[in-house]
Every structure is written in C-alpha cells, then in structure tokens.
Amino acid sequence: MPTSFSKNIQKFLVLSFTAVALVVIVIGVSRTKKTDVTTDANNASPTPTPIDTTGAKTFTGTSYQTPWGNAVASISVKNGKVVAVTMPQVPNSPPSIFAEPYLVDQALRTGSANIQGVSGATFTSMAFKSSLENALLQAQTQGETITGGTGTTTSTAKPVVPRKYRDDDDEDEDSDDDFFDFDDDEDDDSSL
Amino acid sequence: MNQPEHRVFHSMGIPIHITLVGCSATEADHAAQKAEAIFNEYDLRFSRFKNESELMSLNNSNGVWHKVSLPLFQVLKKCVALSADTMGIFDASVGGILASYGYGLPKKFIRKTPFPTYRDLAFNDRELLVRLAPGQILEPACIVKGMSIDAAGQALSEVRGFMINAGGDILTHGSFNNGSAWNIAIQDPRDLRAIVTTIGIKNAGIATSGIYQTGGEHDGEKWHHLINMQTGKPANRTMSATVIAPTCEQADIEASLAILLPFEQTVARLEQRKLPYFLIYNDGHIAKNAAFSALEVPFDKIATDTV
Numbered sequence: 001m002p003t004s005f006s007k008n009i010q011k012f013l014v015l016s017f018t019a020v021a022l023v024v025i026v027i028g029v030s031r032t033k034k035t036d037v038t039t040d041a042n043n044a045s046p047t048p049t050p051i052d053t054t055g056a057k058t059f060t061g062t063s064y065q066t067p068w069g070n071a072v073a074s075i076s077v078k079n080g081k082v083v084a085v086t087m088p089q090v091p092n093s094p095p096s097i098f099a100e101p102y103l104v105d106q107a108l109r110t111g112s113a114n115i116q117g118v119s120g121a122t123f124t125s126m127a128f129k130s131s132l133e134n135a136l137l138q139a140q141t142q143g144e145t146i147t148g149g150t151g152t153t154t155s156t157a158k159p160v161v162p163r164k165y166r167d168d169d170d171e172d173e174d175s176d177d178d179f180f181d182f183d184d185d186e187d188d189d190s191s192l
Numbered sequence: 193m194n195q196p197e198h199r200v201f202h203s204m205g206i207p208i209h210i211t212l213v214g215c216s217a218t219e220a221d222h223a224a225q226k227a228e229a230i231f232n233e234y235d236l237r238f239s240r241f242k243n244e245s246e247l248m249s250l251n252n253s254n255g256v257w258h259k260v261s262l263p264l265f266q267v268l269k270k271c272v273a274l275s276a277d278t279m280g281i282f283d284a285s286v287g288g289i290l291a292s293y294g295y296g297l298p299k300k301f302i303r304k305t306p307f308p309t310y311r312d313l314a315f316n317d318r319e320l321l322v323r324l325a326p327g328q329i330l331e332p333a334c335i336v337k338g339m340s341i342d343a344a345g346q347a348l349s350e351v352r353g354f355m356i357n358a359g360g361d362i363l364t365h366g367s368f369n370n371g372s373a374w375n376i377a378i379q380d381p382r383d384l385r386a387i388v389t390t391i392g393i394k395n396a397g398i399a400t401s402g403i404y405q406t407g408g409e410h411d412g413e414k415w416h417h418l419i420n421m422q423t424g425k426p427a428n429r430t431m432s433a434t435v436i437a438p439t440c441e442q443a444d445i446e447a448s449l450a451i452l453l454p455f456e457q458t459v460a461r462l463e464q465r466k467l468p469y470f471l472i473y474n475d476g477h478i479a480k481n482a483a484f485s486a487l488e489v490p491f492d493k494i495a496t497d498t499v
Contacts, residue, residue, distance in 0.1 A: 114375055114493060115375045115376070115377045115387075115390060116211060116355055116368055116374045116375050116376065117209070117211070117355055117357045117362050117374065117375075117376045117377070118357075118360070118376070118377045118378070118379050118387060119360050119361070119362050119376050119377070119378050119379065119398050119399070119400040119434060120360040120378070120379030120381075120400050120402070120432075
C-alpha cells in the first residue's frame with residue numbers, strides 16, 4: 001500500500017529528526033553548563049587553562065539516579081586521553097546552593113584528571129561502576145584507547161602513541177609494540 | 193622530574209595508599225614498610241576487633257582496675273576531655289552501642305541500661321590504671337585513626353613530598369609536583385563514584401566523616417557508627433563533613449564532631465579554630481567557609497591532562 005508506505009517514511013523521518021534534535025539539545029545543554037563552570041573558575045583563578053576539545057570525540061554514559069532526577073555524564077576523548085568531562089544535568093536541582101556532583105571518578109583519575117586523592121567517609125572497598133565508566137567503556141568499544149585506564153584497556157583500531165613520542169607520563173598499560181604516529185596535533189617537543 | 197611512587201597496603205581494615213615524590217623506588221619501599229609497621233602497631237594497640245589488642249583486654253576487664261600502656265592511657269584521657277567539651281555528645285563509650293548492633297560484638301555481651309558513659313570511667317594517673325563500668329565498651333577510633341596517620345607521616349618526614357590516604361582520611365606533606373599543591377577531591381556522599389569539589393593543600397590533613405559508608409540495619413532501624421551519646425541515637429542531619437587541619441588527628445576529630453553536633457555548634461567550633469570546612473546536609477545543601485573556598489581548585493584545572 002503506497003499510503004502506509006509513505007506513512008512509514010513519515011514516521012521514520014519524524015523519529016530520526018527527533019533523535020537528531022535531542023542529540024543537538026543535549027550537546028548544547030552540556031556546552032552551556034560547561035561555560036558556567038569555566039566562568040566560576042575564572043573568578044577563582046586569574047589564569048585558567050582552557051581545555052582544547054577540538055577533534056575530540058564525546059561519549060555519553062548511562063544515566064544514574066540522584067535525589068533530584070536522573071543524571072547523565074559524558075566524556076570527551078582525544079588522542080586516547082580524557083580531555084573533558086561534562087557535569088551531569090540534574091533536572092530539578094537548584095543551581096549553586098546544592099552540591100552538584102562532578103562525575104569525575106576513579107576511572108577518570110586513573111586516566112588524566114589532575115587529582116591525587118579522594119577524601120570520603122571510610123571505605124572498605126573501591127566501587128568502580130558508574131555512568132562515567134560506562135562512557136569510558138563505550139569509548140573503548142568504539143575504537144578509542146584510553147591510556148592509563150582501568151586495567152581493561154584494549155588496543156583497538158586507533159593506534160596508541162608510542163611512549164617516546166608522548167610528553168605525558170603514564171607508564172602503566174599500553175606497553176604494546178610501537179605503532180606509527182598518525183596524530184598530527186600532538187604538541188611534542190621531541191625533535192622528530 | 194621523576195615519577196611519583198605509589199604504594200598500597202592494608203592495615204586497620206582499610207586500604208592505605210601512599211604517594212611519594214622525589215625519592216627512588218627503593219626509598220619508597222622502605223618508607224612504605226615503615227608506615228605499614230606504624231599502622232599495624234596502632235591497630236594492635238587500639239583495635240576494638242582484634243582479640244590480641246590492648247583495647248580488647250581493657251574492654252573485657254569488666255569493671256575492675258586495669259593496667260594500660262601510656263599511649264592508650266593518653267588516648268582515653270583525650271576522649272574524656274572531648275566528651276566533657278561536647279557535653280557528652282561525643283563519647284568513646286559508643287563501643288557498647290555499636291557492639292549491640294552487631295558491629296564488633298564481644299562474647300557474652302549484655303547491653304546495660306542506663307548506658308555507661310565517660311563519667312563512669314575512673315583513672316589512676318600515677319599507676320596508669322583505668323576502670324570501666326561493667327559492660328562498658330570503648331571505641332576511640334575517631335581519635336586513633338588520625339593519630340596513626342600523623343605518626344606514619346612523622347616517620348616519613350625525610351621524604352620530600354608524600355600523601356597518605358587511609359580510607360579517605362588524607363595527610364599531605366610538601367608539594368606534589370614542582371611546588372604544586374596536592375589536589376584532593378571530596379567524594380559525593382550520594383554517589384560514591386562522583387566528587388563534589390576539589391581542593392589543593394600542602395602540609396595539611398583532611399578528613400571526611402559521613403554516615404553513608406559504615407552502617408546497616410538492626411531490628412528494622414538504620415544505624416551507623418556516628419552516634420550522639422547524649423541521646424544514644426545515630427546523628428542524621430549531615431550526610432558528609434570535611435575538615436582541613438594541620439594534623440589528621442584534628443581534622444578527623446572535627447569532621448566527626450561536625451556530624452554529631454548541632455549545626456550552630458559545629459560552625460561556631462570550626463570558625464573558632466579557623467579550620468576550613470565543607471558540610472553536606474541530607475537535603476543536599478552545603479555549608480562551607482571562605483577558608484575552604486580559597487583552597488578550591490577550578491574544575492578545568494583538574495580535567496586537563498597538563499599539570
């Protein structure tokens with residue numbers, strides 16, 4: 001039947017448009033949120049370091065529950081490094097007064113966050129499942145390699161930058177044989 | 193700049209993570225061994241759970257005069273002073289209540305009513321004797337944990353920079369990296385995989401106390417280890433309290449008191465001592481002072497991979 005066929009097409013178009021629109025909104029919202037954070041940071045310190053997310057891929061984790069609704073974290077991965085974490089969107093929490101969780105957790109710490117320790121009420125074991133970890137996992141299954149990761153890092157389609165060409169200092173993991181360096185934007189001072 | 197060395201071991205029932213900068217792997221091994229020995233020594237003396245601990249034999253003394261070591265005697269004196277200071281809201285006699293919940297229950301334990309308090313303790317300063325009320329069980333962990341971290345820190349003082357993280361209570365010494373502070377994040381009590389803020393500290397102790405990690409249910413009632421001993425009931429208005437102080441001992445004590453004491457009293461106490469604090473109430477509200485805000489590290493500084 002031609003009518004039902006065109007109806008199906010219509011449905012399909014409407015659905016895919018909605019999906020695209022949602023993605024755009026989510027990205028937009030998370031960007032706005034991040035700007036807020038940076039503004040706060042500007043007030044606190046005279047020389048903030050901007051995060052260069054050009055060419056980074058963003059991965060969104062599964063949602064987790066907060067007292068005010070579900071929150072979703074996402075990370076941006078560039079050259080096998082986590083370069084940004086978006087604060088989760090907590091639907092009903094009033095801003096600033098409430099302690100909003102940054103979804104930077106152990107998984108990110110072992111990646112690239114500049115945190116040396118976490119203070120919390122006495123713990124007897126380390127929990128290790130989160131929206132963020134899920135995002136990391138997605139990043140890995142989609143061809144990204146996170147260096148210094150959670151111990152489950154696997155080498156995939158994207159080549160790892162050999163250690164001697166890197167200016168950072170992760171020494172664990174990725175001891176795989178050298179790959180050629182396809183990355184063009186590595187600001188490496190080595191004379192190659 | 194050589195890499196920081198990391199050592200992890202278990203003592204006092206918690207994982208202890210030591211990060212050392214400016215020393216070789218061999219020196220780090222040596223330092224970690226020294227620290228571990230100190231934690232084990234504290235555990236052996238002050239554990240409420242170990243059968244061979246000195247505290248255990250005191251807790252089993254059952255109302256007769258008992259000879260104790262000087263370190264234990266001093267800790268008990270500190271506990272009593274703190275109880276007097278807080279009108280009995282803090283009281284090391286809490287051990288009995290915790291035990292009655294099944295959290296470290298000694299054999300043949302019968303819960304007494306009225307509950308023995310710090311006023312029932314008797315001391316003989318000259319002979320280092322202590323007498324507990326029958327059925328009184330002491331748990332000075334609130335003081336001892338911070339003390340043990342400080343003692344381990346003393347033993348490591350020749351290392352240029354180090355951080356000792358004992359189950360979330362952290363002592364930092366020197367700087368982490370080319371003069372930069374140690375960035376310590378504060379755990380989100382509602383989601384243990386998330387953090388709520390990060391601070392940068394040098395040569396300071398930080399402790400977070402909360403009712404969200406240790407606890408369980410007893411006869412259908414929720415309990416945890418921070419109990420207002422004036423009422424005998426678990427404190428329940430503050431989810432998490434973080435305090436920064438020159439020593440871990442002080443940070444740990446003040447963080448625990450911040451959970452136990454009423455809000456106004458907590459703030460007055462911390463302000464009087466000029467300590468940075470960060471409190472999260474059960475409804476998600478936070479309270480922090482300017483001293484704390486001054487230590488906070490902007491989010492973009494911790495998310496970048498360049499230090």
